[in-house]
Amino acid sequence: MVWLAVIAFTMAAVAAGFIVRSAHRHTANYGEDMPQRFHLGNVPRLGGVALLLGMGGAWLLGMARAYLGDPGSLHLGPWVLLWLLALAPAVLGGIAEDLTQRLTARHRLVLTALTGALAVGLLDMAVPRMGLAWLDAPLAAAPWLGMALALLAVAGLPHAFNLIDGYNGLAGMVALIVCLALAHVALQVDDRALAALLVATAAATAGFLVWNYPRGLLFAGDGGAYLWGAVIALASVSLVQRNAAVSPWFPMLLLIYPVWETVFSIYRKLVRGVSPGVADALHFHQLIYRRIVRGVFHDDAARDMLMRNNRTSPYLWAFTALTVVPAVLFWNNTPVLIGLCALFIVFYVAAYLAIVRFKVPGWLQS
Numbered sequence: 001m002v003w004l005a006v007i008a009f010t011m012a013a014v015a016a017g018f019i020v021r022s023a024h025r026h027t028a029n030y031g032e033d034m035p036q037r038f039h040l041g042n043v044p045r046l047g048g049v050a051l052l053l054g055m056g057g058a059w060l061l062g063m064a065r066a067y068l069g070d071p072g073s074l075h076l077g078p079w080v081l082l083w084l085l086a087l088a089p090a091v092l093g094g095i096a097e098d099l100t101q102r103l104t105a106r107h108r109l110v111l112t113a114l115t116g117a118l119a120v121g122l123l124d125m126a127v128p129r130m131g132l133a134w135l136d137a138p139l140a141a142a143p144w145l146g147m148a149l150a151l152l153a154v155a156g157l158p159h160a161f162n163l164i165d166g167y168n169g170l171a172g173m174v175a176l177i178v179c180l181a182l183a184h185v186a187l188q189v190d191d192r193a194l195a196a197l198l199v200a201t202a203a204a205t206a207g208f209l210v211w212n213y214p215r216g217l218l219f220a221g222d223g224g225a226y227l228w229g230a231v232i233a234l235a236s237v238s239l240v241q242r243n244a245a246v247s248p249w250f251p252m253l254l255l256i257y258p259v260w261e262t263v264f265s266i267y268r269k270l271v272r273g274v275s276p277g278v279a280d281a282l283h284f285h286q287l288i289y290r291r292i293v294r295g296v297f298h299d300d301a302a303r304d305m306l307m308r309n310n311r312t313s314p315y316l317w318a319f320t321a322l323t324v325v326p327a328v329l330f331w332n333n334t335p336v337l338i339g340l341c342a343l344f345i346v347f348y349v350a351a352y353l354a355i356v357r358f359k360v361p362g363w364l365q366s
Contacts, residue, residue, distance in 0.1 A: 089118070170312070
């Protein structure tokens, strides 16, 4: 499994370096007037290509190694090709948007929904249970409900990662942490194949982060965010489906930050009569940037913005750790996981309202 990580990291880092050095002309296509833009200068948004090459290359080499005796007992068979096929619409659609800037939000949603449909159709993915009797009974009586939940998860999580992908190292580090947490629990239940895919994805992400944080020489773009979201969604559903010991609320708590950020964003936009597909600058990470991060260099605008950008992400990494650590500790304890999910929602809303009202909690001061 370690050799897969080395290959994924190396391939992603080398591919990312090549993109940084060769994609300067393409960066001029990106607009300057987007509300979610918090950097100066033209930066390539093709990190998803490097991630796909690193992750996909490692997955395919792992599958090839399985035919040569599989010394690591990873069991990466032809089903890995089905995973890559299922991922293709979302990831390639995201990369196409990064290249052309012409795919609407609706078209990208259709593509991620197609990835969800392929996950259900090709990989037989479904959410088999919710850990609560009053929810498990309908799921058992109508299996299509579990399929619909799996489709919703796979179609929606890529957009959740795209939503939090606003600062150097933010979405990438969240994805890396989540992949390693999922891999840890997969190893606890002896699901080495799934753990291998997740470790390779985490390693490819680390290779991308070499260029993304702290200097922001390359962005993940829609392709990278969709890859993280789709892979993690497939792994989460698969982990619960294949291992009865894993609570379905484990991945929910693990991913509650991007999931709730998305749900809350949709809610506040609908309340204001704005379409959920319209970008704005009122997400939690953007408020952290504008109202908390300060005291950095002021000698020129570009350096000032870069330093503020870099100092924002660690706040959200810590925010993620608040859910990842207990999720890993209580991965098979449904009542505790549900309680922690509810606690996070209360905590998030309270912190968001405090920041909006300029009443920043002392522990958040820089």
